[in-house]
């Protein structure tokens with residue numbers, strides 16, 4: 001094989017790697033004593049957020065005018081992100097609980 | 106010691122002149138456990154009255170949240186006192202709280218419709234404010250057992266959430 005062809009091939013391989021969409025990830029947010037942690041999460045469209053509730057009371061992850069995820073005590077619940085953008089969310093039962101997501105396309 | 110207690114009492118008095126003013130002395134752990142548990146039971150009873158009486162969807166949902174959360178916290182409290190072998194001890198503060206709640210219940214029993222909803226939610230705001238003030242300034246600082254203190258601290262955060270939730274519902278009723 002000629003050196004030129006070899007270089008072209010490796011270029012193609014590199015391009016293919018860059019173009020391949022990154023596999024969707026699951027990002028865990030734990031809830032302990034009414035605190036979402038991490039409080040801010042950076043994610044991509046297609047990623048899933050999984051809230052793990054360690055408290056004895058139920059919480060929600062709620063976006064005003066948007067989605068609402070119920071997280072029972074000592075259980076977890078998840079949501080797959082469908083839209084890009086920055087969102088603030090809170091717990092409907094305990095509005096003093098707040099979290100933030102930065103979702104990139 | 107006396108000055109510190111007087112300051113704590115003054116802070117409670119500032120929040121509300123009601124039941125907690127009657128605490129004659131710095132409460133002991135068995136008394137604190139009793140006060141915290143009683144405060145929960147009283148809010149559960151208020152919730153049951155609201156679930157039965159109210160026709161407002163938001164008010165009933167709020168009352169169900171109160172019932173569920175306070176039952177969960179009180180179960181934790183019972184488990185803890187059992188583990189610590191502490192016997193909750195009745196005291197003047199618990200009794201004053203119960204008496205005030207009984208009067209409130211009788212007052213609410215005479216109301217219905219929007220008047221009931223408004224009075225119930227307004228009392229929920231005031232009640233959580235009062236209990237949270239007492240937790241912050243008197244009960245948490247007085248607790249000597251670390252696990253009891255930690256349970257009270259988590260309880261405070263939950264009840265501060267309830268206070269905000271109640272304020273939100275009160276705003277919607279206006």
Ligand SMILES: [Cu+2]
Pocket residue numbers: 058059060091092093094097266
């Ligand atoms: Cu919550």
